[in-house]
Amino acid sequence: MNPSEQIDQLIAKLTDWRGKTLAGLRRSILEADKEIVEEWKWMGSPVWSRDGIIAVGNAHKDKVKLTFSHGASLADPDKLFNAGFGGKVWRAIDVFEGDTIDEHALENLIRAAIEFNQAKKKTKKAPAAARSKGPSSKER
Template sequence: MSDWREDTVDSIRSLILGVDDGIVEERKWKKPSNPDGVPTFSCDGLICTLETYKDKVKVTFAKGASLPDPTNVFNASLDAGTRRAVDIKQTDTLNPNAFAALVEAAVALNRS
């Protein structure tokens, strides 16, 4: 992967890791079709996963349904019971402050 998705993943990774010094990135769920695995971010529990698809980058928040989202950053998995996701396509612009606020809220929820 050496295209817009790589830049998007790098930007999102930086946003996530910049929220709290306690956030840890790991790669999980390695399989033949995805030998690098899925980047996961945790701080006192899972915060989110970061997956790359052909047409988008998807950030899935494990407890997204419990997070405040006043600026409507979540745009996928809106009917899921617990999780919520953000799908970012090549022409989309992610609000970095609103996204970081979701990560902060996820960390606070995990710590509560």
């Protein structure tokens, strides 16, 4: 079973509001960018990635949590983050029964996470380029 099928199965098992909520979050995530990849990690967590992890989704007893792996580094002009402020890296959106999420704002946050991942990826390549700025061994 591939990760998308596992996520489908998880949502189907959540027969209350949490399944509908997780399905809606998933739809917004996938609509934000066509190159997002669905993964299944940590023995049962849906993960969405593009050039690195974007977010992890989990259904808890009283909420659905969408945790952004680099949320602390993202601008959140629509104030979607409402959990995880104690840490220096992660931020989360806790959705409780009856809550609504601005889909457009969530898609913008997803795109910001992708841009962060892509910038981080480019930065990792930069040190090699910086080293090559000096004279080569042939020029010395």
